[in-house]
Amino acid sequence: MNSITNEVTQVTCAIIIKGGKILAALRSRQMSESWKWEFPGGKIDEGETAEQCIQREIKEELAVTVSIKERLASVIHIYPDKTIELIPFICEIAEGSVCAVEHEKVSWFLPEELRELNWAGADKRIIQEVISKFQVKA
Template sequence: MLEVTCAIIQNGQQLLICQRSEAMRLPLKWEFPGGKVENNETTEACIVREIKEELNLDVAVWKALNPVTHHYPEFSIRLYPFVCRLLGGELKLKEHKQALWVARSELRNFDWAAADRPVVDEVVHAAI
C-alpha cells in the first residue's frame, strides 16, 4: 500500500488542481497535487516537500481532511489530503501537464483520478 499525500491549496477563493502528464500513471487525470511519503517522514512534511519539488510553491498545512484508501488494478494507495495555504513561490510545473486555479464550484467539471474523487466531494461540501 502506497502512502501518498495531496494538497488542497487555497489562494483566495480558488483551489489549485493539476492534470497528470501522459507519462505518469493515470495519464491526463486531474488530481490535487502531492506525492509519496518517504521513510521516516510525516505526512505533513511530505506534502510541504512534494509541493515545493513538483510545483515550486511554498505552502503551510492548515488542516487534514479524511484519508482515502483506494485500490487501483495495479496498486493501492492510502491518500492523506491536507488543506494548505499558499505562502509564496512561482508556479512551475515539473511533472504535470497543466495546473489550473479553479473555484470550488468548478471541481466536478474535471476527470479526476479515482482516489481523488472522495476528496473532491469533501472539499465541495466542507467549509474549508
C-alpha cells in the first residue's frame, strides 16, 4: 500500500485569453515543478468557491482582475506526493496589466504554440482541449 492519501486538493487555474493569445506562467525555482509552464491559479481555501478562488489567485499572482467566461471540465492528476483536481476557467482581463508576482515570467502564446512548452503535470492534461477550443477556425 502506498502512502498517498485519498485526499484530493482542489486547485483552480485561469486560461487567460487576449487578442487570440493565451497566457502561460513559468514556475519559479522556489515552486514545486520548477521551470515548468502552467496556467496560473491555486488552491481553493476553506469556505471559498472555485470562482472566488481563481479571482483571488490571479489578483495575487498576476496583479490583475479577471472576468470568468466559462468553466471547463476538471481533471484529476496524481503527483508522487499529492492528488489534485484541477478546475480550469476561461478568463479575460477585466482590469490591470499582467505582472509576474510569483512566477519566473509570464508570456502570451498562440494556441498551437502551447504544445511546445514544458508543462506541469496537471496542466498538461488540459492543453489539447485548450488548443482545440481556441485555434482559429478556417
